Amino acid sequence: MPPKNKGRAFKSSSSSRPTLPSKPTPPKPFVPAPKSLEPFLEKLSKNHVYITHIDTKPAEFKKKIFAVPVLMNIVIIALIFLRIKMIGPYYMKICFSVMWGEKNEMTMNTSQMATNDIMQEIWKRTMTFMADLLIYVFIWPWPRAFFAGRKDGNPCSWRLATGFKEKEIVVRRSRKWFIPGEGVLLEGPEQKLLFENVGKAVDPMWMSEKTGYLMLNKEWDLDWKVMIFATKQVDQKAMKLEDFKTTIFVHDKEFGWVLIETAEAGGSLAEEEGRRKIVAFKDELTALGKENLFFRWIELVQFESSQPGGFGPDRQRQTMEKAKQMFESQEVDFDKFWAKVGGMKGMPGMDEM
Incomplete structure (x- = not known):
């Protein structure tokens, strides 16, 4: 007759199996990079901050x-x-x-x-x-x-490899302002500098006015080799185009690659929504051939909001009346226009309307 304690011994060994410690998570607003991006992340240097986004400017314009x-x-x-x-x-x-x-x-x-x-x-x-x-x-x-640039590739090799598309992957890389090291994920001067430069770089208003090639400046360079690799990954269906939506990548010794969504990098969700509303406002006027109205609108709001007494509900309503006259003088139906762009809710300076 088999011994009775065998089953108990097996049960006891399984119950005593040590539990693995959970992987630490980075502090907010940082989140771990998804595994689906690992092929792309392997091509990045840990000594830089990276920003990806999809350039939707027309191919002919590019x-x-x-x-x-x-x-x-x-x-x-x-x-x-x-x-x-x-x-x-x-x-x-x-x-x-x-x-x-x-x-x-x-x-x-x-x-x-x-x-x-x-x-x-x-x-x-x-x-x-x-x-x-x-x-x-x-x-x-x-x-x-x-x-003929070789270290990071060059614009010509990028264009020869990818051509001109309606939707293009753009990868920006930080210049010398970013010094890798511990503490960038914690509140302090390093994080403040990171958010300051990243916030400017992902501002929807600024990005809407430029194609990817024109985003070279003293803070950001373009990584031509990585852009070629990312485009080929999408063409070969190894990755999705949506994987390269506007996102910020930072490497940390403890957490590895982490990312920041643009709302966190650029400020609060309300601020992000305000910028998006301004972009939609400008794009709609541009489509109507009335882009000058956008700049006149900005001047009007800035002037009225700077007047003594603040920019309360009464002043805002008066400003809207002036804006309505300004729009209708150029044969743009004011009420229909705002209905088309989703109303004034979220527009900076119009929170009390």
Whole structure:
């Protein structure tokens, strides 16, 4: 007869199995990056902050924008080669004279020259050398990086690989303002700087006015190689286009890659909704060919809100009456327009309407 304690022993061993500690979660507003983004995150450097978003500007508009730097860099290369053609013989004659003793018009016989003539010639050659050195150090890198940059890729390789699409993935990478280290997820100067720069970068009003290529500035660069990789992942159905909606990625030693949704990065949900409402307002007027009304509206609200007595409900109603007259003077039905953009609720400065 089998011993009776075998089943008990098995039950006892299973019940005594140690429980695994739960994985720590980052502090709000940071959340762990989803596993679906791991192929993309493996391509990112832990020393930078990244912002992804989807550029929805028309493809034809993107072509026109990109044509400007292409033509500019071609002109720069042409001018540099023209300079080489013109100055090349000058340098060759100096080399032949100095290195091989071949006499030519660049040879200086100092024993038969006045001191002033010697100094003038030295100054002239020094300035020539300096000018060409500056061209090589400061101007030549522009077309070289544009057409043949290797470390982070280059704009030409990006366009050749992805073409021009109605919906394009844009990946921005922080410049030197961000110093990786512990504490960026906690309240303090590091987090404040992060939110300040990120808040400006994801402002819907600012983003609505620019295509991805024009978002290069002193705070943010574009990661051409990562954009190529992300686009190929979407084309091959390995990832979804929605995976690259406006999101901020930060790496932390303890939590790994974490992300911030744009509402948290840019401020409160109310502030985010206000910005979105302004963008919808401007886009609708632009579609009607009345973009000037948007700027006149902004000027009107700013003027009225700066008047003594505050911008309470009465002042807001008066402002709306003036705005209605302004809209109707340009044959835009004020009431129908606001109904189309979802009403005034959420518009900054109109909270009490």
